[in-house]
Amino acid sequence: MSSVELPAITHVWSSFGHRFYSGDGWSDHPDETSYERCMTCGAEYELRRRPDDPTGGDYTAANGDDPVECTGDTLMCHGEQPCQADNGRPCNSGVEPCPHEAHGCNCLLCTG
Ligand SMILES: [Zn+2]
Ligand SMILES: [Zn+2]
Ligand SMILES: [Zn+2]
Secondary structure (H helix, E strand, O other), X not given: OOOOOOOOOOEEOXXXXXXXXXXXXXXXXXXXXXXXXXXXXXXXXXXXXXXXXXXXXXXXXXXXXXXXXXXXXXXXXXOOOOOOOEOOEOOOOOOOOOOOOOOOOOOHHHHO
């Protein structure tokens, strides 16, 4: 049995407005799930290869849902990540959680 080399993922159904770092995040780990982070909002989603279309992939949240649309907000906080909206320091919004953490994101960092 020779191992089958999987092709790179060349197309995705939708990136939901996110700008993921690479279109071929699979190349380093051809057999594994790829995790892609959005350059804009910092959300991280899983890129899964389609069973019926080896060069196609779909971005999914931890529970298998579609990702939420990119907010375009570069100051968003994800998961346990502390707020860094004020030049790397927590903002002074005075509310808990701060607006940067309360955004309804369903990415892997926030729900995983
Ligand atoms: Zn995004
Ligand atoms: Zn904040
Ligand atoms: Zn998130």
